[in-house]
Amino acid sequence: MIFERSLQRELAYTAGAVFMVLLTIMLTTMMIRIVGFAASGQIDPRDVLVLIGLTVIGYLAVMLIVTLFVSILFVLTRWYKDSEMVVWLASGVSLTRLIKPIAVFSTPIVILIVFFAFVGWPWSNAQSKLIRARFQQRDEVSLLAPGQFRESPTTHRVFFIESMSPDQGRVDNVFVTSTENGKVNVIVSRTGHTETAKNGDRFVVLENGRRYDGEPGHPDFRITEFQRYGVKITSQPVVSTPTASSTPTLDLIRNPSGDNLGELAWRAGLPLIAINLMLLAIPLAYQNPRRGRTINLVMAVLIYLTYSNLLNVMQSQIEQAKISFGLGLVLLHIVVLALVVFLFWLRVRNRPLFTRAMFQRASQGS
Template identity: 80%
Template sequence: MIFERSLQRELAYTAGAVFMVLLTIMLTTMMIRIVGFAAQGQIDPKDVVVLIGLTVIGYLAVMLIVTLFVSILFVLTRWYRDSEMVVWLASGVSQTQLIKPIAMFSALIIVLIMFFAFVGWPWSNAQSKLIKARFQQRDEVSLLAPGQFRESPTTNRVFFIEKMSPDQANVENVFVTSTEGGKVNVIVSKTGHTETRDGDRFIVLENGRRYDGEPGQPNFRIIEFERYGVKIMNHQVVNQATTTSISTPALLRHPTKENLAEFAWRAGLPLIAINLMLLAIPLSYQNPRRSRTINLVMAVLIYLTYSNLLNVVQSWIEQSKMSFALGLVGLHIVVALIVAFNFWMRVRNRPLFRLSTFTRSKGA
């Protein structure tokens, strides 16, 4: 029908615009956050773009849910506001007849939500953890930066290097201090370089001095040397898998409370999309003579409430306060009943939200 093609065309344009806005906001937020981590030395600056991309992939399911809900609400609300919906309703189109074209438009988006919820989310989290763990497993020399004091993550050493070659093979004006058994060791050297012996890496200092002693005591020992080797320690980090980075089949193969709670959360995302897709139809009704923002405000509150309740259900499953079966479908069945009630209200031509009710109660 003409109205179906018109509706799907407007939904496609609006969904594209809404998704681009959400993507821009997400990219800006993630860039600020991840660049901050890079400035603090928690991640490699070279991996910033990759981590931003992985984070966006992980949250694409949520972004698509919001895109679907908001785009349907925007288009239908505009049709009511411009009296275009009145024409279609007068032509014999009912509220329930809107479900078919909207469902056809939403089918691909819901499939993408399922893919990114079950596949994209754990894969992006696993790759992000791998990149961060690989950066943390660098040796002590890789952590050094010219002109900065850096503390070793594996030993109680503090390094300072004034100059370093681009390949990190040669250094100049080195200062190293460490504490062992209450004694302080300080090593200063003019030059140095890295060597590998028997599989171990060393930084070999040349033409320097070593000061050994206990703070507050006069018995410091001073040793001058031509060559002095300092073993470079590796930072071994155990990359433990978390529930967010475990693949969906693995969650079901190992049905612990945490894994089942994570599966319930992932399965809940496409169910949220379906319920919100249907809820947007009766929620979009608007009287042109009344406020134009009430539907959008209610849409934001509904989405935030729904998503937060899903997180609460996930937490209850982890804490054994709710069974897995009930947590998997219970919340979504309740929302589906609310959606059915709203359709029933619209069939009876009753508004879902009456501003006059709130106005009278406030005046009273």
């Protein structure tokens, strides 16, 4: 039918444009955030692009939900604004007949949302944690950067080196300070190199330097000159703390703890949100062509933010065992579905969903 083909074609074009805008915003935001982590030494600068890609994969389900909701709302709102919808309704097309072509268009997107919610989200989180753990477990020399003061997370030493060879085998102009039993130890050296003992321990051997030992506030510092001084290199142990967000979906089902059930309800809620918002956009798009579309768009943003935040609340309630998993999984979505049916009923009776008078009364009452 011409009506269905026209609607699906325009939805496809609009969805592509909306998704590209959301993707650009996401990439920009993640780049600023992750580059900041790299600058502060929390992640390896060489992993920035990989972590950005993994973050985008993790949030693709949410981006697709927003894309679906906004694209349907934009297209139908424009049809009302340009009086196209009036023509279709006058031709015998009822409001409920919009559901079929929109559902056909939305089905591939909902399938992608299911995939990224149940597979992409935990996989990307697990890979991001692995990359961060590998960086954090590197030894103290690997954490050093020429020209920067770096603190070791395991020994609370502060290192500074002026330059380092590409293979990290030699360092020049080294400064090391640490605090032990209230006393400050400061070591300065012109050069140094790394050595590995027979038992596998690694050392930085400093050459031609001095060591200063003393207690802050007291003048009795001890100065020791040395030709060779070994500083043992310690490695931070890998602490693997699996979280529900990085656990595969099948493992969540096999181990139904509170956190796992809450995470499972959140993942299952994403495609349900997409379906409900897909239906909600149809009656929500109605507007008087003589008025602006600001009210509908504002209400759409508020509805989406409220819906997503309530899903997080339900997840928290399940994790704390305040409500059962089954009730927490379906209660919110049934309420929203009832709201959708009510809005369809209002539209079939030719009643506006939101009027300026409603907002004026609300502002006067407040």
